Amino acid sequence: MSSPLSGNEAVAYAMKQINPDVMGAFPITPSTEIPEYFAQYVANGEVDTEYVTVESEHSSMSVCIAAQAAGARAISATSSCGLALMYELLYVAASCRLPITLACVNRALSGPININHDYSDSMGARDSGWIQIYAENNQEAYDNFIMAMPVGEIPSVRLPVMTCMDGFITSHAVENIELLETDAVRRFIGEYRPENYLLKKENPLAVGPYDVSPYYMEHKVLEAEAMKAAKARILEVAAEFEKISGRHYGLFEEYKMEDAELVLVLIGSTAGTAKAAVDKLREDGVKAGLVKIRVFRPFPGEELARALAGTRAVAVMDKSEGFSANGGPLFAETRSALYDLKERPYTIDIVYGLGGRDIRVEDFEKIFSRLANIAQTGEIGPVYTHMGQRSKEETV
Amino acid sequence: MSNVYNLKREVEKPVRFTGGHRLCAGCGAGVVVAGVLRALDKEDRAVVVNATSCLEVSTFMYPYTAYMDSYIHSAFENSAATCAGVEAAYNALKRRGKVEGTVKFITFAGDGGTYDIGFQSLSGAMERGHDMVYVCYDNEAYMNTGIQRSSSTPRFARTTTTPIGSVQPGKKQNKKDLTEILVAHNIPYIAQTAPIGNFRDLHTKSHNAIYTEGPCFLNVLAPCPRGWDYPMARLAQIIQLAVDTCVWPLYEVEAGVWRLTYIPKKKLPVEDFLRPQGRFRHMFQKGNEWMIEEAQAYVDQKWERLLERTGA
Ligand SMILES: Cc1ncc(C[n+]2csc(CCOP(=O)(O)OP(=O)(O)O)c2C)c(N)n1
Numbered sequence: 175m176s177s178p179l180s181g182n183e184a185v186a187y188a189m190k191q192i193n194p195d196v197m198g199a200f201p202i203t204p205s206t207e208i209p210e211y212f213a214q215y216v217a218n219g220e221v222d223t224e225y226v227t228v229e230s231e232h233s234s235m236s237v238c239i240a241a242q243a244a245g246a247r248a249i250s251a252t253s254s255c256g257l258a259l260m261y262e263l264l265y266v267a268a269s270c271r272l273p274i275t276l277a278c279v280n281r282a283l284s285g286p287i288n289i290n291h292d293y294s295d296s297m298g299a300r301d302s303g304w305i306q307i308y309a310e311n312n313q314e315a316y317d318n319f320i321m322a323m324p325v326g327e328i329p330s331v332r333l334p335v336m337t338c339m340d341g342f343i344t345s346h347a348v349e350n351i352e353l354l355e356t357d358a359v360r361r362f363i364g365e366y367r368p369e370n371y372l373l374k375k376e377n378p379l380a381v382g383p384y385d386v387s388p389y390y391m392e393h394k395v396l397e398a399e400a401m402k403a404a405k406a407r408i409l410e411v412a413a414e415f416e417k418i419s420g421r422h423y424g425l426f427e428e429y430k431m432e433d434a435e436l437v438l439v440l441i442g443s444t445a446g447t448a449k450a451a452v453d454k455l456r457e458d459g460v461k462a463g464l465v466k467i468r469v470f471r472p473f474p475g476e477e478l479a480r481a482l483a484g485t486r487a488v489a490v491m492d493k494s495e496g497f498s499a500n501g502g503p504l505f506a507e508t509r510s511a512l513y514d515l516k517e518r519p520y521t522i523d524i525v526y527g528l529g530g531r532d533i534r535v536e537d538f539e540k541i542f543s544r545l546a547n548i549a550q551t552g553e554i555g556p557v558y559t560h561m562g563q564r565s566k567e568e569t570v
Numbered sequence: 571m572s573n574v575y576n577l578k579r580e581v582e583k584p585v586r587f588t589g590g591h592r593l594c595a596g597c598g599a600g601v602v603v604a605g606v607l608r609a610l611d612k613e614d615r616a617v618v619v620n621a622t623s624c625l626e627v628s629t630f631m632y633p634y635t636a637y638m639d640s641y642i643h644s645a646f647e648n649s650a651a652t653c654a655g656v657e658a659a660y661n662a663l664k665r666r667g668k669v670e671g672t673v674k675f676i677t678f679a680g681d682g683g684t685y686d687i688g689f690q691s692l693s694g695a696m697e698r699g700h701d702m703v704y705v706c707y708d709n710e711a712y713m714n715t716g717i718q719r720s721s722s723t724p725r726f727a728r729t730t731t732t733p734i735g736s737v738q739p740g741k742k743q744n745k746k747d748l749t750e751i752l753v754a755h756n757i758p759y760i761a762q763t764a765p766i767g768n769f770r771d772l773h774t775k776s777h778n779a780i781y782t783e784g785p786c787f788l789n790v791l792a793p794c795p796r797g798w799d800y801p802m803a804r805l806a807q808i809i810q811l812a813v814d815t816c817v818w819p820l821y822e823v824e825a826g827v828w829r830l831t832y833i834p835k836k837k838l839p840v841e842d843f844l845r846p847q848g849r850f851r852h853m854f855q856k857g858n859e860w861m862i863e864e865a866q867a868y869v870d871q872k873w874e875r876l877l878e879r880t881g882a
């Protein structure tokens with residue numbers, strides 16, 4: 175079944191097919207359409223979800239936490255400032271081990287306020303204990319949302335999952351995508367059967383204690399172990415998903431990597447433009463390749479190191495600043511992952527596209543020519559640069 | 571079973587809030603929680619919600635809980651939304667045949683968690699109409715962090731963020747009238763109460779709140795001997811004085827109808843309530859008589875207005 179849908183509608187449609195128990199709903203551009211579509215499904219009786227129109231994203235996440243703890247499947251959608259307003263609760267959700275599913279439609283985080291795409295919102299939440307899965311396009315946004323619950327809900331994981339798509343670029347652009355039958359989706363995600371929950375009659379439960387030093391660290395280690403276990407589970411779920419959809423997913427996607435020497439590492443819809451650049455360079459005989467990170471949490475460090483072993487120069491593309499004065503968050507993870515390789519490629523970081531600034535095929539060609547130069551001379555130059563600034567003609 | 575309130579019979583019910591928690595001796599909060607939960611019918615289950623507060627850190631310190639019912643604490647500012655989330659889950663699961671029996675949803679939060687940081691969450695939950703009870707146990711300051719002022723702290727009170735100095739007489743502002751703000755939400759049942767005497771007022775109002783469909787709100791005075799600076803054995807006396815001076819009137823608003831539930835036989839002067847408490851000690855120093863006068867004038871004016879509203 176092929177249908178023309180925007181990314182937002184595709185995710186809302188996945189939500190309808192899932193028919194969750196509870197949804198917390200609050201508007202913020204560019205994710206607003208998701209609760210709007212869902213409201214119509216509720217109004218039409220196409221779902222019987224308890225649709226809670228809260229007064230803030232803070233309450234939206236609070237409702238999801240409580241509902242999931244009570245034994246329900248809870249979902250929400252948000253962007254940017256909305257995700258930031260949830261900040262404290264994101265940690266509560268993960269530490270209470272509640273597999274909530276959140277559609278994050280990425281948008282730059284204030285200030286100054288800006289409604290366009292970058293990853294400063296979800297990157298700020300990267301250490302909150304949530305699994306983060308990023309989509310390149312509408313199809314992936316739909317597929318990732320359907321895979322989220324089987325990943326998060328399994329007892330060995332029991333962590334909340336954030337499925338991310340690029341604001342406007344993915345959320346608002348309409349593409350033809352393949353939808354699964356609703357029955358197939360329901361079978362795939364199954365019933366939610368938590369072992370313990372607040373509304374369980376036989377066994378009252380207490381959630382969210384004041385945790386004391388003699389126990390706190392053990393609980394944090396369990397959470398850390400769960401995040402490690404999530405990696406295998408994500409692959410397991412992807413394999414099952416391939417059986418019903420024919421679409422293959424990994425922790426990241428490798429594009430023309432077999433013999434690649436000059437490589438980009440990036441996230442999301444930028445991969446579309448970057449692949450076009452790789453193709454163009456391949457025609458000219460340049461051994462260009464690309465790795466598109468799909469799963470950022472848990473970070474596939476070892477796997478990425480293996481994929482990049484044998485390459486000569488890598489440009490990590492960060493679409494969020496991070497203000498570490500040492501490169502963006504994707505760079506920090508990637509360079510750290512490469513450290514254990516006996517022979518490491520040269521690595522640079524390019525921060526680009528903040529607040530929705532475009533990046534074009536020609537820009538990638540410039541980056542590849544810089545990588546070629548680095549590989550040839552061994553001179554890295556500045557490790558961490560910002561691309562496409564008005565003030566600089568440059569230099570990438 | 572007779573409907574007439576009988577404390578002896580009530581305390582013979584199975585306990586829902588157990589001893590052994592770590593609230594200070596003489597803390598009003600524990601008395602309030604025990605009193606409210608006792609109003610649940612024996613056969614009904616409840617999910618209890620707490621905001622971060624003295625109550626929360628003292629009653630659910632891992633791995634011990636003082637609650638026999640299911641319980642959730644999430645954060646300081648979101649206990650109303652948390653309760654709403656549990657209620658939403660109940661509705662969904664009930665509709666889908668996945669839960670049985672009656673479950674009631676009761677939140678306890680301090681004044682800081684209610685008048686201040688949790689105010690938005692509370693207002694939202696009340697407006698949406700969740701079937702829940704929100705109980706504010708009001709000890710008139712942020713006690714858990716060491717007695718800082720809240721918008722519930724009365725004028726002139728000494729707290730660690732409204733100290734007494736040569737140019738500052740304690741807190742400068744009057745207490746926010748949260749109960750009236752809740753009345754403006756047009757919810758089915760709102761009451762102001764306190765654990766006085768044989769607890770009949772607290773019990774009856776709790777029962778009403780729990781068994782009235784829709785969002786209900788209780789504001790319950792819960793003195794804190796540490797923050798108010800009086801000897802812990804005087805809890806009952808301090809509450810009685812709050813009520814008899816009309817500093818804390820007992821009333822309810824049911825379906826828009828206001829009703830006083832306690833009229834002091836003799837309305838005592840406010841200084842009777844202030845004098846035993848260290849937080850007001852400076853008001854009794856020479857030259858500070860105006861403070862007591864203004865405190866009295868404020869209480870009188872509020873009380874008159876309440877008498878008008880309740881037609882008493
Ligand atoms: C967002 C946030 N801010 C501040 C705190 C610190 N804090 C915990 S409890 C508390 C005061 C609680 O006051 P109140 O609600 O009146 O309850 P009490 O302790 O007085 O019973 C504060 C400030 C917190 N836990 N979370």
Ligand code: SF4
Pocket residue numbers: 592593594595596597598599624625628709713714793794795796797
């Ligand atoms: S400090 Fe006050 S409110 Fe807190 S436990 Fe002690 S008496 Fe109760």
Ligand SMILES: [Mg+2]
Pocket residue numbers: 680681682708709710711712713
């Ligand atoms: Mg308080």
